[in-house]
Amino acid sequence: MSFKILKHQALPDNEYEIEGEIEAEIVKGFRALAIASFNQETKIDGFRPGHIPEKIIVDRFGEVAITEEAGRLALEKHYGEIIEKAIDKAKIKPLGSPAVTITKVAPGESFGFKIKTALMPEVTLKGYAAVAKKVMSSKDEISVTEKDIEEAITDLQKQVAHAEHHEKNPDDHGHDHGDLPLPEVNTEFIKKFGPFETVEAFKEKVKEGITAEKTRKEKEKKRLAVMTELLEKAEVKMPKLLVESELGKMLNELGANLSQMGLNIETYLKHINKTIEDIRKEWLPDAEKRAKTQLILNQIALDEKITVPAEEIQKEVAIVMNHYKDADKTRAEIYIETVLLNEKVWQWIEAQGK
Secondary structure: OOEEEEEEEEEOOOEEEEEEEEOHHHHHOOHHHHHHHHHHHOOOOOOOOOOOOHHHHHHHHHHHHHHHHHHHHHHHHHHHHHHHHHOOOOOOOEEEEEEEEEEEOOOOOOEEEEEEEEEOOOEEOOOHHHHHHHHHOOOOOOOOOHHHHHHHHHHHHHHHHHHHHHHHOOOOOOOOOOOOOOOOOOHHHHHHHOOOOOHHHHHHHHHHHHHHHHHHHHHHHHHHHHHHHHHHHOEEOOOHHHHHHHHHHHHHHHHHHHHHOOOOHHHHHHHHOOOHHHHHHHHHHHHHHHHHHHHHHHHHHHHOOOOOOHHHHHHHHHHHHHHOOOOOHHHHHHHHHHHHHHHHHHHHHHHOOO
């Protein structure tokens, strides 16, 4: 065993704490990864990031900091096994992301930690089936007009016109090319979007796409209406740790979105003249709503005995593990089970209107 569980216990406010140690030899095995992590994030004149000699990294940060990073990496890797050993998941279901505290760091010695996780609290939720039936049984006709189709095709014409303009003028980085002549909707044009034989077939495909999008929006609108009513009805003693977990996810989502635009969170915060704490305070009500929404879906699943077959979970986990070789299998299982279970609960809610 690469780690020891020293103590695990239920705490007030629907929390559970695990205290343990990871063996020194295991932590040592993550030292090279820890140094590589520091190497990538350090800027030293005369060296490219990732190519700084190990001695310089050790001299700058010290063995204790490197051991702490190695311990964190080891804990991340063995998190799933630790949870499996300490928690009987048939009786106790951990929720959200854990809060981790390092309790002991010393080169050559075992690495001490505490993991605190939120547990499923008591949720009082009455009349959810009636709410589901009321909202989901209302039928709104989804129609696609000729105007809808024309507007969608005009958008495609503009996209093609802009793309062709930039091909001919690669140095023109402007975005306002509203005066560009739009290409004619003919056989040559429609071939850019698929193997269409006629313009009519192309228009029919556009209509299908608009119908699918309107159907999706209608579905989301009804789901939102159901959940808005259930959020008002439900009585929940919200675990603070679960709200913190949701805030963390929201900030990670922001970071990922900014990264796609070539920005980082520090630059963004400077631009809007706010701190991370400002954002956390602003987003707290939404984080609480997201956490409460998840608890409501969990409670309906429990009440209606909705589960996800193990083979469905493992099939999706195998796909994730194939794409992300270093992912923690237990965390992947928890995440995927949550996503699949949520969808099955929503399908049950939607079925009440049939």
